[in-house]
Amino acid sequence: MKIKNIHLDGYGIYHNQALQNLSKGLNIFTGKNESGKSTLMQFIRMMFFGNKRGQRNTYPPLRGGNYGGSMDIALEDGKQYVLKRTVRNLTVMDEMGAPLGISPQLAWLGGLERETYESIFSIGLADLQGLKLLDSEDVKGRFFTAGVGINASALNETLAALDAKMTALLKKKGDGVINRLLAEKSDTDDQ
Numbered sequence: 001m002k003i004k005n006i007h008l009d010g011y012g013i014y015h016n017q018a019l020q021n022l023s024k025g026l027n028i029f030t031g032k033n034e035s036g037k038s039t040l041m042q043f044i045r046m047m048f049f050g051n052k053r054g055q056r057n058t059y060p061p062l063r064g065g066n067y068g069g070s071m072d073i074a075l076e077d078g079k080q081y082v083l084k085r086t087v088r089n090l091t092v093m094d095e096m097g098a099p100l101g102i103s104p105q106l107a108w109l110g111g112l113e114r115e116t117y118e119s120i121f122s123i124g125l126a127d128l129q130g131l132k133l134l135d136s137e138d139v140k141g142r143f144f145t146a147g148v149g150i151n152a153s154a155l156n157e158t159l160a161a162l163d164a165k166m167t168a169l170l171k172k173k174g175d176g177v178i179n180r181l182l183a184e185k186s187d188t189d190d191q
Contacts, residue, residue, distance in 0.1 A: 001073055001074070001075055001076075001108040001109075002022070002024055002073070002074045002075075003022055003027075003044070003071055003072070003073060004020075004021065004022060004072040004073065004074050004080075005018065005019065005020045005021070005022070005071065005072040006018065006019040006022070006040075006043070006044070006069070006070075006071050006072075007069045007070045007071075008040075008043055008065075008069040009061075009065040009066050009067075009068055009069045009070075010060075010061025010063070010064060010065025010066050010067050010068065010069075011039065011043045011046075011059050011061060011065075011067065011068065011069060012036065012039040012042075012043075012059035012060075012061070012062060013036050013039060013062055013063060014036060014039065014040070014043070014061075014063070014069075015061060015062075015063040015064045015065040016064075016065055019040075029041070038124055039059060041122055041124055042058075042059060043059070043069065044071070044122060045114070045117070045118060045122055046059075046085065047069070047070075047071050047083050047085055047104075048083075048104045048105060048109065048117065049105060049114045049117070050085070050090065052114070066086060066087075067086060067087045068084070068085040068086040068087065069084075069085065070082055070083060070084045070085070071083045073104075073108065075108070079094075079095070080094075080095040081093065081094060081095065081100070082094075082095070082097070083104055090104075092104060092107070
């Protein structure tokens with residue numbers, strides 16, 4: 001999935017602003033303090049997931065326009081979609097403008113939860129400074145497998161299996177493989 005274009009009708013400091021022809025892959029937005037970088041990131045998060053539960057609109061249009069905007073999405077298979085969000089509604093349309101009644105989270109993000117998405121694909125300075133980026137095993141697995149084509153749960157299972165094998169090899173007492181081999185070597189050296 002690629003975000004091709006973003007249009008902010010009214011969201012925080014943005015009014016009738018557009019970003020067009022975003023590059024494929026990683027996009028990094030830079031600017032001075034208070035220039036709207038975090039607001040733009042929150043807009044993209046809001047487009048996919050809405051506002052956080054129990055959270056009121058924290059980015060009311062300060063310079064006019066109606067709250068919300070749109071994003072154009074392109075998939076690997078060439079299909080294109082438009083997401084439009086207002087205060088109360090999300091509409092997902094095909095490239096001809098026909099409403100589809102699908103959820104972006106389920107359709108394009110593989111059911112990814114908001115927290116995981118925010119920890120991997122939409123990382124802000126506060127996320128990096130807090131070092132909370134890799135707290136959960138699901139986030140770790142998805143982060144390390146992003147773009148590699150490996151299933152995140154498969155990576156977690158593999159890491160757990162490797163951990164168990166290392167533990168078995170390195171047991172300090174009893175039948176640890178390394179201790180058994182050292183004992184055998186010691187017996188042959190003594191002879």
